[in-house]
Amino acid sequence: MNESEQETIPIVSLKNAPGERAAWDRPRGVVYLWAIIELLFVTNAWQISSSLRVRMLRLFGAEIGSGVTFRPRTRVKFPWKLHIGDDCWIGEGVWFHNQDHIWVGRDVVLSQETMLTTGSHAHRTDMALITKPIRIEDGAWVTSRCIVLGGVTIGRSALVGPLTVVRTDVAPNTVIGQADPVVRGERFRRSPLRQER
Template sequence: MSDIPVIDLSKAPGERAAWDRRSWVVYLWAICELLFVTNPWQISSTLRVRVLRAFGAEIGEGVVFRPRTRVKFPWKLAIGARSWIGEGVWFHNQDHIRLGNDVVISQDTFLTTGSHRHRLDMGLITRPITIDDGAWVTSRCIVLGGVSIGRSALVKPGNRVDTAVPANAIWDASAVVAERFG
């Protein structure tokens, strides 16, 4: 097995590859996120939204933002009007995440726009996520970078989304696999 290459991680590109703000802004955001956004107390959704907007998030009117949420970079987040963000949602947005109007992202869902060049140098690769009006990503889903979820689509609980979901579709990755290979 010694002929299989291993990447020397001490030479991998730095962790700040996605930072497009000064260090002090990123660190200040981390403090504010902990106090006002990730905080598990049932403080006001309006306060969470105000803090996110103060750091550059574009958030429409009437958005509900529940406790225990995480946002890597608020300046790379856009959420349309009347959308609901469930408790424990994590926007790991090293690239842009855009949600339309009336979108629901349910509890403990993880949206990540980043990955790594694992066969080359572990450099960061990012791709945006777009979720159209009226879509519902139910609880404990994983949405990967480069994905778009169509208008009024529904992603069933516990699913991984790594390809486009058409408008009005009900997405269940296990059913898709069974359909392809069954």
Template sequence: MSDIPVIDLSKAPGERAAWDRPAWVVYLWAVCELLFVTNPWQISSELRVRVLRAFGAQIGRGVVFRPRTRVKFPWKLSIGDRSWIGEGVWFHNQDQVDVGSDAVISQDAFVTTGSHRHRSDMALVTKPVAIDDGAWVTSRCVVLGGSRIGRSALIRPLTLVDGVSVPPGEIWGGSPIEKCGTRFGNGGNV
């Protein structure tokens, strides 16, 4: 076993590589996120959206942002009109996350754009995520960097979307993820 290497994490590069803002902005955002976005007692979706916009998020009209949500870096988040962000959704967006219009991200879904070079130095590696118009990421899904969920596609509960492109109008789920049907018309099973 002694010939299996261990990476010295004290030498891992990039602790703040994804910040893209001065430290004081990141820390101020952390306080505002806690008070106005993540806070389960703060019931105003409109206030959450205003605070996110104040920190650079591009959020369209009529977006519903439920309590207990988290956004790592609002300046790397874009959401189109009339989309619904469910309670407990976490955007761990060290890279850009683009959510289209009329899209739904349901309760406790986790969208993350970052990982690490696990074979060498544990440096941060990021890839953007795109969730297109009308797509529905159902509850407790995990969407990893490099993933694209096509127009009006549906991801079934508890699914890991591991950097794949889900075609428009299809239903995907399972482990490993695979096509389960179509969302509209013949062939749909939901």
């Protein structure tokens, strides 16, 4: 493609793009105060108390069940859009970029440096923010350095292998891998029903 042909390709003006504040759902002061609390008590690698992280998240509206462990360097964009069931493990460096709601069931593991992002942009028009929620059902395990995109549901007891980008729903009790996720089998083998005597 020559230079004159390239000049005919449109460019979206970012200075006129609608801002992300539509996703805030709270006054500016609350959002800014959360940014300070997150830095001091949630993301801070020196702060080792999981229970303190949970208390700070709940203080700002997160719904977090009992027995949830949050490791250091966790990031949460908007705690008032985070819902986590009982007995979950949130690994070091997990990032909830939740401009929409993220629902996590019970007994879920989100391993190190996984990112859950509910936002994207209208890239063919004005770069306006588009958000879709994420659901992770009971017993699922999203292993390290995965990316889970908005609009996805990860089914009950599914397992997502390291470095996977999850763009579509994951069926319950399946194992998917990186690049183009494909079902590799069932996580738990089903035993034949016992015959009644």
